[in-house]
Amino acid sequence: MKNKKQNKIDVKAYILAGALVVFVLTGFFLLGRKIAMDNSLFHTPIEPAYYHEEDFKKPPEITIYEKKVSEIKLPIIMYHYVEYVKDPKDTIRKSLDVTPYSFEKQLATLKNNGYQTYFVKDIPDILAGKTVVSSRSAILTFDDGYEDFYTDAFPLLKKYQLKGTIYIVYDFIGRHGFMNEKELKEVIASGLVELGSHTLDHLSLKSLPTMFAKKQIFDSKALLEKMFGITVDSFAYPYGTFNKSVEDLVRQAGYRDAVSVISGKTQSQNNLYYLSRIRAGYFEGSNMVNLLQK
Numbered sequence: 001m002k003n004k005k006q007n008k009i010d011v012k013a014y015i016l017a018g019a020l021v022v023f024v025l026t027g028f029f030l031l032g033r034k035i036a037m038d039n040s041l042f043h044t045p046i047e048p049a050y051y052h053e054e055d056f057k058k059p060p061e062i063t064i065y066e067k068k069v070s071e072i073k074l075p076i077i078m079y080h081y082v083e084y085v086k087d088p089k090d091t092i093r094k095s096l097d098v099t100p101y102s103f104e105k106q107l108a109t110l111k112n113n114g115y116q117t118y119f120v121k122d123i124p125d126i127l128a129g130k131t132v133v134s135s136r137s138a139i140l141t142f143d144d145g146y147e148d149f150y151t152d153a154f155p156l157l158k159k160y161q162l163k164g165t166i167y168i169v170y171d172f173i174g175r176h177g178f179m180n181e182k183e184l185k186e187v188i189a190s191g192l193v194e195l196g197s198h199t200l201d202h203l204s205l206k207s208l209p210t211m212f213a214k215k216q217i218f219d220s221k222a223l224l225e226k227m228f229g230i231t232v233d234s235f236a237y238p239y240g241t242f243n244k245s246v247e248d249l250v251r252q253a254g255y256r257d258a259v260s261v262i263s264g265k266t267q268s269q270n271n272l273y274y275l276s277r278i279r280a281g282y283f284e285g286s287n288m289v290n291l292l293q294k
């Protein structure tokens with residue numbers, strides 16, 4: 001026979017075990033719901049290997065849809081961070097960074113050499129001949145919506161009166177290291193910045209089931225438009241990854257254009273939804289002009 005004390009311990013043990021089961025089941029339920037709702041467990045704000053080499057080239061299956069159309073040379077420069085990187089061991093950040101000093105030199109080079117800057121959303125009209133541009137035209141783009149765009153890049157764009165398109169990840173707005181709603185409103189109000197979508201939470205779209213990819217592409221547009229009272233015309237593929245089905249979703253969502261990370265300076269109706277870009281390096285002065293004109 002068990003004594004009273006023993007019984008008390010048994011009851012305690014049952015209660016504890018019961019609580020543990022409820023806790024674990026609730027955990028599984030919440031985890032499952034999170035995955036089903038937005039797939040957001042799969043993103044990391046600081047991205048591991050940022051780009052894969054294959055994404056700098058055109059996906060082979062895309063070429064068969066291309067028609068013979070006229071092309072224009074219009075360099076789109078791709079920036080990520082514009083800051084003095086504090087942690088020397090942060091090699092990804094460093095590889096994606098241009099220092100504010102170099103950035104300013106680049107803007108001065110554009111200005112001194114008579115370059116006009118445009119938004120990415122201007123490209124459809126440029127290609128259609130509705131907007132006539134000189135051979136000294138360029139587009140500046142900034143991916144991910146980092147805080148340093150507001151603190152470092154934007155003041156310089158204002159100083160030189162040059163335009164840029166920023167690609168914002170909706171769920172990153174206001175997170176540590178990213179611009180918040182107020183800052184974004186201010187940059188849009190300047191008239192120098194176009195806001196484009198970079199999905200809800202920066203997932204590689206070609207690896208997602210269509211239903212999730214669609215949500216990332218469609219919902220980010222709708223939410224950004226609602227938050228800022230603007231039309232979002234431009235889209236950027238996270239990590240530069242896309243395929244024909246992802247490209248079709250971007251068209252269906254009503255975007256006018258999309259940028260890839262495919263290297264190049266030539267744009268046409270064919271690649272309106274996978275516009276080529278060049279990576280911002282530490283070029284400036286005549287080197288930069290040669291690179292843009294070549």
Ligand SMILES: [Zn+2]
Nearest residue numbers: 143144238239
């Ligand atoms: Zn990105």
